[in-house]
Amino acid sequence: MDSGNQQGVEPTALAHGAQKNGEHEPLAQAVKTYNTRDGWTLHRFASATGFSCTRCKKRKKAKLVATQDGSLGNLYCNGCYGQHLSIA
Numbered sequence: 001m002d003s004g005n006q007q008g009v010e011p012t013a014l015a016h017g018a019q020k021n022g023e024h025e026p027l028a029q030a031v032k033t034y035n036t037r038d039g040w041t042l043h044r045f046a047s048a049t050g051f052s053c054t055r056c057k058k059r060k061k062a063k064l065v066a067t068q069d070g071s072l073g074n075l076y077c078n079g080c081y082g083q084h085l086s087i088a
């Protein structure tokens with residue numbers, strides 16, 4: 001009889017993607033999502049997130065990030081978000 005009850009240590013696949021300074025981070029960290037207005041949605045993060053605004057091409061670091069048509073590939077700063085709404 002072999003009671004091979006081996007409780008091996010499972011390989012910890014903890015991929016800690018914690019990045020220190022403002023690299024591109026997924027929108028999964030959004031703590032609040034505002035109503036979509038004219039195709040643009042504004043998200044608020046718990047902490048400032050670094051990204052490049054698709055519209056004004058500026059490197060931003062902010063808690064507020066906007067997306068267009070639900071696409072997470074393109075991120076916009078809240079400045080461009082406000083501008084978009086004002087001229088819409």
Ligand SMILES: [Zn+2]
Pocket residue numbers: 053054055056057058076077078079080081
């Ligand atoms: Zn912008």
